[in-house]
Amino acid sequence: MSGRLFVVATPIGNLDDLSPRALETLREVKVIACEDTRHTRVLLDKFGVATSTVSLPAFAEGQRAGAILDRLLNGDDVALVTDAGTPAISDPGEKLVSEAVAAGVTVVPIPGPAAIIAALSAGGLPTGRFHFLGFLPRQQSEARAMIDEVRQLSATLVLYESPRRLGDTLRLLAEMLGNRRAVVARELTKLHEELVRGPLDDLVSRYADAEVLGEVVVLIEGRTGDTRWSEGEVKSAIERGLAEGERLKSLTTELSKRSGWPAQELYRIGLSLKTTGSHS
Template identity: 70%
Template sequence: MAGTLYLVATPIGNLGDISVRALETLRAVAFIACEDTRHSRVLLDHFGIGGKDLVSLPAFAEGQRAGRILDRIAGGEDCALITDAGSPAISDPGERLVAEALERDLTVVPVPGATALISALSASGLPTGRFHFLGFLPRKGPERRAMLEEVAALSATLVLYESPRRLGETLQDLLEAWGERRGCVARELTKLHEEFVRGSLTELSARYATEEARGEVVVMVEGRTGERRWSEDELRRALEEGLARGEKLKPLSTELARRAGWSGQDVYRLGLSLKR
């Protein structure tokens, strides 16, 4: 009889957030697949879970190592998958492993717990009825621009993860792509120095242009709030009127993007074509 793959959520900072069920599962399984065995061993030692067979499953090698893990499960062993923090397969290793497990008709069971995006969103002050999770944005280039433009017209709150080193640059990109909106930056969730910084994208971008955030970061931005998306003719007229008044194209584009439901980059490009 085949075993079961358990997806066990682990704390994102505060070890007190681990569930009783998570601990019971980690103690009961035959082996544990870990994003980083060294990191996971510290967690397991803290809770007195020793003598376990730990198998490394980093994101960069998930495709190569998933098969061997699934072979063991198919052979009757139960396995728990844990990542360094939070819920497996959510911007962490596990997506490929789960997909291949299901292709092989193996049982996959989630053991829920902490996840940064839900913790951050619940306390952000932004609408929570609908949200769209972007994970980590592509770092640069056309793929990054395409993703930002793809979601620019959504009315759902937008949530993404970001490196503290790239936070300032990303907030500026969000402002240019989506126009002025309310936002929230959450960092060090559940830890001693947990912090929520709320404000407009202009305010947040200015702050983190000079201040480097520390710790893991979640960025949340309200969805588009305009009544409807302007037509290109309406946008063109507004640009022509603003430029005729002597307004500079970049701030004008940002403001019109917010009102028109267009991405800031598209508005800016249209404005450039009018100035030629």
């Protein structure tokens, strides 16, 4: 008889958020599969858990999942954890869970902390429906394609971002989505927890040159009934595009799809901006 795979959510900052059920599971399984054994050992030592661990980092999950699956099929109960939050949600574990399900192994969720839910619950934006993007692709063309795919959704958009990329990502979101309401949630459940709320343009200014520390969740308001950008938003988007070296004709054609403005009118505004010396 095969063992069971327990998908165990662990704290995203405050170690006291570990649930009693999660703690009991970590003590009773045969082995714990960790994103980083050294990181998880800090948690285990705090609660006196002596269970052995094996490493399952994101970069090697494909190579190492098979050995863990073999242990499950040989009858070992295994707990799956990541450095913080719920495994397999923009974190290692998705492949192992998929392979376990395919092999007929019982997979048991042990729910708990998740940064996306913490941010949504305290962010102040609509939570009835939301769309989780994970991390945007590093290639800007791919990131633009992903944002374009969801820009018409009325659901709140949620994404993770690294501190060093936050400023660039906020600029891209403002350019493509307009000046929507947004929230930057940082260091959730930790000592320096911070939720900054405001229009995207304000957040772009705040984080343009800021040194940001800690993990970041970004929430963006979904599309509202008013889909036409203001003239200020249009000018800002054109100026940003021209500054990045885009050709005016292709830029205004693309912006017309998102702004609610005719491409011809956008082109006229772009020419006016060039004439006044904003861009050569």
